[in-house]
Amino acid sequence: MAERHPQIVGNWDKVGRTACDEMYPDSIRFQDNGLYFGLKDQPGTFTQWDVGTYEITGSERINISTANDAIVTYRFAISDDTLTFVDHYDCQFRYRRAG
Amino acid sequence: MGWVSEYLRKITVEIDRVSASESPLNNGSGVDWKSVFDSVGWDVTIDESDTNVAEPSGDSWSDAEMHQALLARRDASDLDAEWRYHVLAVRLIDSTPRGIMYDSGATDSNNVPREGVGIASHWVIPNSDPWGLVKGMRFGTAAAPYFRTAVHELGHGHGLFHNTVDNGFMNTTDVIASSGTATTPFPNNILWSFAPDDQKRLRHYPDVFVRPGGTAFGTASTTTPPITPTDVMVEIDGLELRVSPWLASIPLGAPVRVNVELVNTSGESMFAPSTLGMKSGLVRGTVVDPSGTLRTFAPLVLCVEENPVGSLDPGQSIVDSITLLRGGQGPLFPSSGVYSITVEVHWGSGGAEATVTGKTSIIVTPAVDEAHSEAALKVLSAPDALLTLVLGGDHLTDGIEAIQSAVENPVLRPHFAYIEAKRLAKPFWEREADPEAASELIDESTVMSPAEIEKAARLVEAQGADSAAGQSIAETLKEKVRTLDVGDEVRGIVDSL
Numbered sequence: 001m002a003e004r005h006p007q008i009v010g011n012w013d014k015v016g017r018t019a020c021d022e023m024y025p026d027s028i029r030f031q032d033n034g035l036y037f038g039l040k041d042q043p044g045t046f047t048q049w050d051v052g053t054y055e056i057t058g059s060e061r062i063n064i065s066t067a068n069d070a071i072v073t074y075r076f077a078i079s080d081d082t083l084t085f086v087d088h089y090d091c092q093f094r095y096r097r098a099g
Numbered sequence: 100m101g102w103v104s105e106y107l108r109k110i111t112v113e114i115d116r117v118s119a120s121e122s123p124l125n126n127g128s129g130v131d132w133k134s135v136f137d138s139v140g141w142d143v144t145i146d147e148s149d150t151n152v153a154e155p156s157g158d159s160w161s162d163a164e165m166h167q168a169l170l171a172r173r174d175a176s177d178l179d180a181e182w183r184y185h186v187l188a189v190r191l192i193d194s195t196p197r198g199i200m201y202d203s204g205a206t207d208s209n210n211v212p213r214e215g216v217g218i219a220s221h222w223v224i225p226n227s228d229p230w231g232l233v234k235g236m237r238f239g240t241a242a243a244p245y246f247r248t249a250v251h252e253l254g255h256g257h258g259l260f261h262n263t264v265d266n267g268f269m270n271t272t273d274v275i276a277s278s279g280t281a282t283t284p285f286p287n288n289i290l291w292s293f294a295p296d297d298q299k300r301l302r303h304y305p306d307v308f309v310r311p312g313g314t315a316f317g318t319a320s321t322t323t324p325p326i327t328p329t330d331v332m333v334e335i336d337g338l339e340l341r342v343s344p345w346l347a348s349i350p351l352g353a354p355v356r357v358n359v360e361l362v363n364t365s366g367e368s369m370f371a372p373s374t375l376g377m378k379s380g381l382v383r384g385t386v387v388d389p390s391g392t393l394r395t396f397a398p399l400v401l402c403v404e405e406n407p408v409g410s411l412d413p414g415q416s417i418v419d420s421i422t423l424l425r426g427g428q429g430p431l432f433p434s435s436g437v438y439s440i441t442v443e444v445h446w447g448s449g450g451a452e453a454t455v456t457g458k459t460s461i462i463v464t465p466a467v468d469e470a471h472s473e474a475a476l477k478v479l480s481a482p483d484a485l486l487t488l489v490l491g492g493d494h495l496t497d498g499i500e501a502i503q504s505a506v507e508n509p510v511l512r513p514h515f516a517y518i519e520a521k522r523l524a525k526p527f528w529e530r531e532a533d534p535e536a537a538s539e540l541i542d543e544s545t546v547m548s549p550a551e552i553e554k555a556a557r558l559v560e561a562q563g564a565d566s567a568a569g570q571s572i573a574e575t576l577k578e579k580v581r582t583l584d585v586g587d588e589v590r591g592i593v594d595s596l
Contacts, residue, residue: 023317033277034273035273035274035277037263044320046260046317046318046319048317050260050261051261051263051270051271051274052261052271052273052274053271053273065195065271065273067255067260067261067316067317068199068200068201068203068255068316069195069197069198069199069200069251069252069255069271070162070194070195070199070201071194071195071196072194
């Protein structure tokens, strides 16, 4: 069941870069209509989260539609202005709310 | 000799389905697979094949089950003979509501990526906004979005990513639906085409990016290698290239002098070229003649500076003039009429190529008499005329002869006098500089761009403004800067002579 999490709505910039999170966008915008848009700093670069839907299904679970249209569940957490994700390869990556 | 085919590429799309699912064949309003792929130059053969694919585990399929069905049910698989893609229509899909290009990553068990896609006919479209005219419908009965999804997923099979530039095939259904309005509700706001950049990819991507079994999904790139030269180019906001002709009209055969000014119109310092001369290698362009024929011009000679780019402060500008006569296709202004000139400045910026362009136009007036016509023909027919203009010297005899013919013609003399004067004013091998001959060529009628005035002033300065020739040229230049808009910098250099 979808949960509302208005805190996630807004623009976020990735904090730090590691090899495991390379496929995720450098900036991401979550809209209040359930859509998101992700971008890499280098225009045209592939990212697993490019555009699609997101749905928060639990206190720590979010479903995100991905680049090939598969919907994948991720663990996530919001703390103040930091958004943390963990994917199914245990890759953890964070975003900070953009100013 | 002729074309093998009017098409660029040829594919087969095999459509298999479970018995309860519809085959996605068209949008219900005249758009089908053929029309979709005709628009990008692909010859598509639709193979409506199995209609009774067994459901391995109930009505919903996993990605692995769809891939297994691909391997088991497709009619053929010989990537050396054909590009065959597989569309499997099932009732439901575990990993997504509508459709998926599942043949990627761990699902691609045979390591031949992007061969197959799945589409779910029994997803029920939510009975609420933003689903417009198809609210509450079973997906397979909503022909338009159902067919669109099949094309979209196959687009991923061709290596295309999502694309939100318009409501075309590679945008997502959710985004398109959310952009519907009361007057144009979903699915009427679907654009039944690939976005222009996706069309370019489908036409020009290397085979390995688009064909089934090529590179993995997510690895196609428009910049490595660039599929067209414009792919690595980035238009720079905040920098404006202002292009204007030194003379709005010139007689047939004369070179065209163009002023170029690169202005930082933004509020912050910008990385920009520090010179706009042709010899910098950063400037090139095109000329379109009255009949619409396009010709190109580019630097003949490069003088590569260590730092051709630098910081340009807000409001600051770089100015220069270029002289156009010939390009890669021959004379740039071979006949009378109106010409459109586009100047492009390119420089490296962050791994891509930054570019700004500016346009102007000029009128080439017809030959006034036979003598003018003959002199113009001589210049226009002499490839070395441009080399002589750029390099000077005494060795390009054909070019020198053409320019001297122009100098001897009263109509063309003003436009070529400085070019010949510049050549004579510099020594060449055993010939000494002849400033006296040069000074006789430069008078109040000599057409000189601001850059040429500056170069002449510096030449006088270097050779000595005290000589009779130097004083003569200096006087002429000072008169020119009094009446012409050459800019403060050039005026200052001339006034200091």
